[in-house]
Amino acid sequence: MIEANFYDYLQQKEPPQILVVENDKEAQTAKAVAKILGFDTVVLPDFRATFGEDLRSWKEELFELNSALKEYYQKNIQNLLLIVPFHTLIYLLPKPELLDTFSISFGDDIDLENLKNRLYAWGYSFVDVVETKGEVSIRGDIIDIFSPNANNPWRISLFDTEVESIRTFEVENQKSNKNEEIEEIMIAPALFSFSTEQFEALQKKVEASDSDVFVKDVASLGFWYLDELSHDLMAGKRAVAIKNLQDEIVFAYEHAKNALPKERFNLEVIPETKRAKVIEPINVDLLTENYPERELVIVAESDALVRRSPIKELARATIVKTDGVVNLLTPDKIIVSLNKPFKKRVVKRPTILLDDLKPGDYVVHESYGVGIFKGIEPHQVLGAMRDFVHITYQNDDTLLLPVENLDMIDRYIAEGGSLPVLDRLGKGGFGKLKAKVKDRLFAIASEIVNMSAKRLLMKGAVIKTDIPELMQFREAAGFEYTPDQIKAVEEIFADLSSGRVMDRLLSGDVGFGKTEVAMNAILAVVKSGYQSAFVVPTTLLSSQHFKSVRDRLDPFGVRVDKLDRFTTAKQKKRILEELEKGELDVVIGTHALLGATFKNLGLVIIDEEHKFGVKQKEALKQMSVNVHLLSMSATPIPRSLNMALSKIKGYSELRTPPVERKGVRTFVKSFDETVVKEAIMRELRRGGQLFYVYNSIAGIESKKEELLEILPDLRILILHSKITAVQTEKEILKFEAGQYDLLLSTSIIESGIHMPKVNTMIVDGADRFGMADLHQLRGRVGRGKLEGYCYFLVENKDALSEQAKRRLIALESNSFLGSGAVLAYHDLEIRGGGNLIGESQSGHIKQIGYALYLKMLEDAIRALSQESAPERKRVDIKLSITAYISEELVSHDRVRLELYRRLSSCESVHDVIEIEQEIEDRFGKPDLPTRQFLDLVTIKVLAQQKGVERISNYNEHITIQYNEENKTTCKARSRDDDDLIATVLEELRK
Structure with missing residues (x-):
């Protein structure tokens, strides 16, 4: 209101x-x-x-x-x-007066001493490498400075004392933009513009x-x-x-x-009003018909939103360009907003990381098989220019794929870097291979489907999910659930109350609130009279989960205990008896609880299943054979991913970071005492603590000595698996209370440890860790409102194997939140699919690549489950219009390819609008060919929704074909590109 x-x-x-x-x-x-x-x-x-x-x-x-x-x-x-x-x-x-700025221009004479004093008084931090706003680095005649009012840091080159050039540079690779010379920059204070005296x-x-x-x-x-x-x-x-x-x-x-x-x-x-009222504008055209005398005002943050709006009365509307959502009916106006509600941007997972698709890479086309990607090339077709993806096959045969169909190819991913054999165009060889793999996949799929069918036939405990405590529990969280958390809870509740046995995978990046979602399920199960078991791979994780589950569920009368190696024999005996009698509602623990007998077990939750051994996995299977099962993972292993994608397991995904969560800045550096000292000092200055991971019990004491030589006053706690459980727990509590500055440990802190005050991590010898492990480690920091820093240090960058290099580069370039699933794909490629998916399946992956294998397995399971696959209609668009993302607008091939890739996967007109807004923001207003390409993608999306097979034109005559028998024709005002586009769009929107 x-x-x-x-x-x-x-x-x-x-x-x-x-x-x-x-x-x-x-x-x-x-x-x-x-x-x-x-x-x-x-x-x-x-x-x-x-x-x-x-x-x-x-x-x-x-x-x-x-x-x-x-x-x-x-x-x-x-x-x-x-x-x-x-x-x-x-x-x-x-x-x-505290917010003054000063300028530096090309040709200015700089007094370095004065400049240093001024920047110091203005709150700048002097560092070796400039990474964030408010930092400055002066190296001889080079000054790097990141002013808070700039999007990128500046590099000023001096000739003696004269400014010779000013350029921006990238924080990630520290390279300056050679094509750009800036005349003048305005430098704002990092804190306030104080004089030295002030x-x-x-x-x-x-x-x-x-x-x-x-x-x-x-x-x-x-x-x-x-x-x-x-x-x-x-x-x-x-x-x-x-x-x-x-x-x-x-x-x-x-x-x-x-x-x-x-x-x-x-x-x-401001008092309440009756004159204006908030409306939900589902049908704007109906509103304007009912109130023809009122002025129509449209609120939109960009031209792209207005251009793609289906509102008929656009011509007579007043357009107000701003963000925010306002939908009002007033005595003289109808105000309608086209903007999305104010919310954090969701990071969507790409199926492959496009940054990595370079000319020379192997790709798999779903109809033609494995070829080599050569890049994007413009070609003239029907008298108009278009961009095509160039793929070569055996004997240098060429396939040109229109860029709007880029979603038909995937990068070839297989076992440990093995090279595929190129397919031949037109020989049908790839079709035969696909058929062979399909038969084998049906065998694997029927195994999976049978397992699933058995579970489906079992009657599951019916859990009541409409009890008032669940609402109170959510309100007591102290934070707002993300839309993904709400959806995951609803999906779990639907399973629990269905009368069938639940089998669901909950996947979400580290710290995205999986435990909070799981606690909703636990509460519902307990309030329906059943017990829950929460199984985790490590003792540290069990005490962490125990604390959070107990604190959250205690007010609701839920009895919680834990069973792990910290539990004494006497406690263990009591807990096992209470579980058998039904006096205990929830038990959290490691594999120590796998032999326990429950009076009325209703739910088993398994965290990070891939961390358990083969025997433990078997025991878990026995334990959860006829009870509701919820598996949780931050990096879904492909087999669970297969099941999840193929709807055999239920699959819920948390992709939205908590509102106040920031990404973790990740830096890969060679080991250097200066880097270590600066990282530690930066964290201590902002009142935080650090994790220092050094994965060698034998050398950990000498590593402590080494750190104390750099910073003698540092309070260091050492932890590793040889230290007794009781001692570990005591020391961890002291660390949490702030009695230590730095926790020096082996990788035992990797899983689920939650310490909001720890926001910097240094991993020493990062090249000796697996990718998923490094991602998990990094997830231990930046869990509060502060930005996390993670330094992956390697002894000698040049001596690294290619695999280790790729692993670290992938991590460095994926520090954004939600990159866990993206990294799982990378991990698959780098470590190889074999050990994750099972030897019997790795051969097929080698032949057709992981992405296509996954699609085919999904189809096989769908066919066996008699579930109709969603038809992905291919639309053949043969319109004589010039449409491509122009090099003048987006000059880097890699970036253009990424935009093409994302546009080819758009499923709604709104997806296209979002990308158009992004293009305008990053590169300026789209020029004619780019705008027409965006229109072409809009046509493709609308055509797919309408079941159109082909759209073509001859001069101004347009044919829209739905199938062999059904087609419509229409005529544009002229054969000009814009008339053809407008006519097709109008026809498809009918």
Whole structure:
């Protein structure tokens, strides 16, 4: 309702100068409403640091706040509306003079000493290698600087003291952009633009404070002690609140030392309105028919959204370009938003990593088999230019595949780097091979289907999933579930209440909330009168899960215990008796609980199944033979993936990172004491702790000595599997309490350890680990709100094997959240499919490649389960229009290929719009051929949805063919590209 109230208020009353909202989401909505009514706005971010907190932890948010404040101070115009989340206003904010910038231009004379002093006073960190905003590195006549107001860092080259060139460079590979020369750059402060005197005075104030931060300096505490350099943003301004913020105020002021007085927020609250109302615009055309006299206003963040909207009345609509979602019916307007609701971007998993598809790579075409990818080439067809994928086969035969059908090929992935044999075009050899593999696949598939059928015939415990405790449990989480978590819980509940035995795989990247989802299932099972067993591969993981499950389920009367090597013989005897009598609801443990007898077992949860040995897997199978089974994994092993993709196991996937989760920055470096020292110091400066993984029990003590030589005051805890269980548990608790700075251990911390204060990890000898292991290790950091850093150190980069190099490069280039599943594919290629999928199957994978093998296995299982496969209609588009992503717009072949690949897999018009918006953002407005290619993809998507087989034209005559008998013809106004496109789109949208 807030948008309706605010809209009506702005129309009735004198507009305020400041609008106070609750959070970022409300700020976006208010901004859109103001924009519709012609007000210029500045939105400050939601800055929730509390007094005395180390600001290094809030660096990104502070950059954002400073940038928005500077924009506000500079605008100084009449009807400017400042929209501010309440938390940002609690403290005094910096005055305009603290947000100055200075310029460096080509040809300037630089006094290096002065520059260093200025950057130091402005809060820059001096480092060897510039990686994040607010860092500077000066190496002789090269200055690297990453200013908070820039998207990329700059490299300034000096000739003596004169600026010879300014270029941007990539953080990932540290290479500068040679094709770009910048005339002038504006450098913003990393903290504030202090003079040296102001900086020194503030440093004294900070040192005298009673703060308990690790390093008392301006960078960590300066914001809190600005005093006369700050001011109350609301002073002398008319401020109103979008709604009553009383609850927020009470909550926020529990920690708000040095805050503005509470009375400051006794603001006028915008009243409720009856004149405007929020609508759900399912059918906009119907609305405009019912209210023809009202003005139609369309809110969209880009032209692409408007261009692809099916609304008939577009021509008479007023377009307002802004983000935010506002759908209102007012006495004189119909306001409709085409934007998606404000939410975090979901990282979608590609089937192959396109960055790796290079000319010379082997690919598999689903009809023609294995060939060599040669790149993208333009060709003229029907008098128009189009791009094609060039693939060569035996005897240098060539296949040209239109780029919009790029989804028909996959990169060839097989066992440990073995090379495939090229297929021959037109000989039908690949068809015969596919038929042979298909027979073998049917045997494998029928085995899987029979196992599944047996489970389906078993009657499972019917679990009640509509009990009030489940709602209360979710509300008590203290955070909002991601859409994926909600969906996974619903899917699990559907299985549990179906009366059949559940067999579901829950896959999700490390720290995406799998345990939280599993606890919903445990609670439902226990409240329905059954017991649950939670089996994990390591003792550390069992104590971690035990703690979180007990803390979350205890308030609901669930009795939880754990059984592992920390359990004494006496405790073990008691637990086993309680399980047999049914006095214990949930037991969490390692394989120690595999022989236990339960009174009424209803659910078995297995975490990281691939970590168990063969005998343990058999025991797990026996244990879960007729009870509900939930397997969890961060890197799905291909066999489970096969089952999951083929609908034999239920499959739920968590792909959305928790709202406050950031990626883990990953760096692969040669071992160097400077790197180690800088990584440790950076983490300690922001008040955190570190993991140092060194996988050799024999050498771990001397590694400790080595670290103490670099940093003598470091408090180091050593852990490995030879240390007794009791000792390990005691020491871990001390580490969690902050009595140590660094945990030096073997890879035993790999699984599931959850310590939000640990946000930097150093892996020494990273080349000696498997890929999935490194990804799991990296998932131990960056689990709180802070960005995690992970350093993979190798002794000698040059001496690495090709496999080790590829493994590390894959990890470095996939540090984004949600890359676990992508890495599982890489792992498959690098370690080889054989050992993961079973020897009997690896031969087939070698012949046809993993991706096609998986598709065929899926089809075989579908056929045996008598489940109709979803038809992927191929559309043959033969239109004489010039359509390709032009090199002028996107100059790198690799990037164009990636865009082509993603566009070829689009399943809805909205997918196409999203990519069009991204192209505009990254490369500028699409030119004519690019825009026409996007139209071509839209035509393909709509045609697939309508079951069209072929679209062609002869001059202005267009034929749309559904099958042999059924086709329609239409005529464009002319044979021009835009007329042909418009006519086809109009026809398909009917």
